[in-house]
Amino acid sequence: MNSEVNQGQSSSGKLTHFNEQGRARMVDISGKDVTVRTAVAVTKVTMNPETLEAIRQGRIGKGDVLAVAQIAGIQGAKKTSDWIPMCHPLALNGVDIRFHDNGVDELHIEATVKTEGKTGVEMEALTAASAAALTVYDMCKAMQKDMIIGPTMLQSKSGGKNGDFNR
Template sequence: MADHLTHFNEQQRAKMVDISDKQETKREAVAVSRVEMKADTMTRIKEGKIGKGDVLAVAQVAGIMAAKKTSEWIPMCHPIPLTGVDIHFEIISNTELHIEAKAKTTGQTGVEMEALTAASAAALTVYDMCKAMDKGMIIGPTYLQMKTGGKSGDFHR
């Protein structure tokens, strides 16, 4: 773990980290998020009775699209060639939806931000599609579950 912040130059101004000397390795990251909602909202999601369409199908595509665009809205992220993005949903209670996003690449920098972005976008899409009936939904926590590859090694929560 670095003891200094890598995204600042000697003038303490933001910079994009230089990865040109880093080795290409296979990298994978898994991030999770959660959406808490009313039981009636969850029932309508399961039964496909949300007026905007299949909530989980749309959230899955939104998460994948977001992972591909991570570097466009997280300023210091490198644009990276993703080799895979997958999102899984699990209804863990009548009020809680668990979201798991996995991102993969072979490259010089990790995919943690892409996995976190995918999980976040999927959760936000669930909120967007259901907000007409449940504005009180709660998103989170959202966090990195694991990552592999790269100089800093593996991380498992």
């Protein structure tokens, strides 16, 4: 069996998400070791200062924006394999969504996902951060349609054959 790494390449350098016919496949992870894996993804929503203040004061008509976005982020992490075709369904040990703002016009979102498994949780963390940001947009779009989401990025990951990554 070809030893496969998290970047979607085998030790021979071949992309592992394609079979010998060049067609997409889900990577076989049966030969990989179970390790504790953690990933942190971040994004931000840039908005008018009035919109951020309305979120802080609970004046958005649809409800508590951060509470709903937090639940959306957790659900997004749990459902990543339903959204991203080649992702493995994973049993997650924990998902945490944190918010802070710059005091003016940016809401920062950080998603941390943890599991014990044979494949990493980078996509789950990225999906969680994205789902939370999209929920903020959805709940605030009546007040402001030109909010900007992103950049969204992997901040760090630990565990697995390839070790740790820190931006």
